[in-house]
Amino acid sequence: MIGVGKAKQYANVLDKPLSRGRQEVSLSAFAFLFSELVQYNQTQVDNIAELERRLEDAGYAVGARVLELLCHREKGNRRETRLLGILSFIHSTVWKVLFGKVADSLEKGTEHEDEYMISEKELLVNRFISVPKDMGAFNCGAFVAGIVKGVLDNAGFPAVVTAHFVPIEGQQRPRTTILIKFAEEVKQVCIV
Amino acid sequence: MALAAIYSLFIINKSGGLIYYKDYGSAGRMDTNDSLRLASLWHSMHAISQQLSPTPGCTGIDLLQAHNFDLHCFQSLTGTKFFVVCETGAPNMEMLLKVIYELYTDFVLKNPFYEMEMPIRCELFDLNLAQVIQKDRVALLGR
Numbered sequence: 001m002i003g004v005g006k007a008k009q010y011a012n013v014l015d016k017p018l019s020r021g022r023q024e025v026s027l028s029a030f031a032f033l034f035s036e037l038v039q040y041n042q043t044q045v046d047n048i049a050e051l052e053r054r055l056e057d058a059g060y061a062v063g064a065r066v067l068e069l070l071c072h073r074e075k076g077n078r079r080e081t082r083l084l085g086i087l088s089f090i091h092s093t094v095w096k097v098l099f100g101k102v103a104d105s106l107e108k109g110t111e112h113e114d115e116y117m118i119s120e121k122e123l124l125v126n127r128f129i130s131v132p133k134d135m136g137a138f139n140c141g142a143f144v145a146g147i148v149k150g151v152l153d154n155a156g157f158p159a160v161v162t163a164h165f166v167p168i169e170g171q172q173r174p175r176t177t178i179l180i181k182f183a184e185e186v187k188q189v190c191i192v
Numbered sequence: 193m194a195l196a197a198i199y200s201l202f203i204i205n206k207s208g209g210l211i212y213y214k215d216y217g218s219a220g221r222m223d224t225n226d227s228l229r230l231a232s233l234w235h236s237m238h239a240i241s242q243q244l245s246p247t248p249g250c251t252g253i254d255l256l257q258a259h260n261f262d263l264h265c266f267q268s269l270t271g272t273k274f275f276v277v278c279e280t281g282a283p284n285m286e287m288l289l290k291v292i293y294e295l296y297t298d299f300v301l302k303n304p305f306y307e308m309e310m311p312i313r314c315e316l317f318d319l320n321l322a323q324v325i326q327k328d329r330v331a332l333l334g335r
Contacts (some may be wrong), residue, residue, distance in 0.1 A: 128303060128316065129302070129304060130314040132313065173319075
């Protein structure tokens with residue numbers, strides 16, 4: 001019979017329901033694409049700080065979109081208004097969707113009131129990357145720091161976010177920490 | 193699977209230049225120039241053998257057996273050759289070469305700071321390679 005089993009045709013593409021889509025992407029495909037992103041930006045800049053900023057900007061765009069998408073899909077269009085709420089949203093929901101697992105840990109900084117840290121044994125984006133010694137403390141995790149910054153800025157919690165390698169006793173490879181330093185206005189409005 | 197002692201590992205690029213050399217034996221350590229010469233020598237022999245072979249469709253030398261050692265070679269589709277010098281009769285070398293090829297594709301080719309055909313200077317590649325070799329060595333010889 002003609003027409004049986006055919007998907008319902010929508011007159012307007014905007015009426016089509018947002019599908020969940022495929023949940024997984026090939027890690028190798030992402031690794032090659034990310035490697036090319038880093039290489040492309042390396043040709044456009046003069047120094048390492050510029051390169052980190054460019055990766056961060058690339059991540060920022062991802063973060064902004066991920067926030068919108070996840071708020072719609074996972075949280076039923078409700079937005080976080082509290083600091084701890086948005087941080088645990090990033091630590092679990094965002095990380096789960098982007099990297100397949102929740103982040104290793106979320107800690108509050110001991111020295112400053114407005115600093116928080118998300119730690120990971122090894123960021124997924126860094127899995128195949130060996131930074132040469134002459135690039136010093138450069139971390140491709142700046143891309144992930146950009147994603148976090150994008151989510152926070154667009155949720156109304158402006159912050160400065162950076163990625164650092166933290167050497168650990170007895171382990172050859174250092175841990176990675178995403179350091180989040182909130183702006184002045186956030187400190188005054190949201191008290192924990 | 194258990195593997196016997198490996199004496200050395202070479203990786204050469206498609207033009208015959210040595211891009212990685214690791215010495216595991218206690219005897220016969222080669223200096224840089226010698227290892228470079230040996231690599232280009234092998235590259236030429238491998239190419240000549242393809243021409244000399246009486247059977248059509250030959251892809252080069254896979255195994256060279258000598259009195260004191262064996263040499264197993266693996267050539268990827270792109271012409272990069274991985275060869276390992278090991279003790280005579282060592283089993284499962286082909287599998288080891290395939291594992292090393294996989295490590296190469298992961299930690300060297302996906303590294304944005306690696307230039308193609310240049311010597312390999314990737315920390316993660318060295319680390320994982322050492323783990324693979326060590327795991328097999330401990331399994332068989334208890335060293």
